[in-house]
């Protein structure tokens with residue numbers, strides 16, 4: 669039976685003790701993933717430039733806004749991570765870093781990713797509603813031509829809705845009697861930031877034929893989320909194409925745009941189908 673601490677002093681001690689750790693953990697993920705992607709784009713620009721989805725380029729103020737608001741999101745994520753740890757202390761949720769089976773680790777990680785994809789799709793659809801869009805999601809869409817640094821570029825309200833998934837998910841699985849492997853949550857969080865940074869990188873890195881192959885077409889490409897930023901009315905999914913296909917919200921020219929971007933040849937004029945309307 670896990671030891672449970674519920675007195676306020678223990679909880680406040682936990683907050684003081686772990687505040688710096690969780691900030692490093694949440695900030696570190698963002699900085700590492702966005703920096704590596706930026707380095708790949710810079711070092712590989714000779715090969716990757718031809719795969720740039722939009723003709724429009726992000727401006728220095730876009731990078732600045734994306735970075736600064738991502739820091740705000742990191743703070744919200746840090747507070748949420750602390751709240752999750754406090755809920756663990758009180759016994760409301762259970763996860764542990766004790767011994768685990770590799771099958772359990774894989775199953776729990778995949779289950780969390782698939783559930784998050786559904787949560788994200790519907791939360792994303794909700795904050796696109798005209799009553800919520802301005803105050804919740806407009807900030808993210810200021811990035812018409814996103815960069816890797818837009819991964820966490822949310823308004824404060826959106827950051828809270830994004831961050832709420834982990835404690836909510838763990839609360840539900842604990843209620844169902846499932847004890848989560850802590851490393852599954854770690855892997856989920858790393859997968860989340862890596863896919864997020866890739867989706868905002870502005871350059872199609874997936875190979876030609878990806879969207880037309882039944883083995884890979886269900887996995888979101890960079891073009892998928894880039895079209896969401898340039899059009900704003902389709903492609904709400906985060907990791908997989910399922911929800912957009914089931915709900916009829918996939919961009920009508922998604923596959924066509926992907927084929928055009930990945931089919932370009934060097935030294936030939938580029939017609940960017942993903943060009944945003946001014």
Ligand SMILES: [Zn+2]
Pocket residue numbers: 792796805808809896
């Ligand atoms: Zn959106």
Ligand SMILES: [Zn+2]
Pocket residue numbers: 808814818868893897
């Ligand atoms: Zn985005």
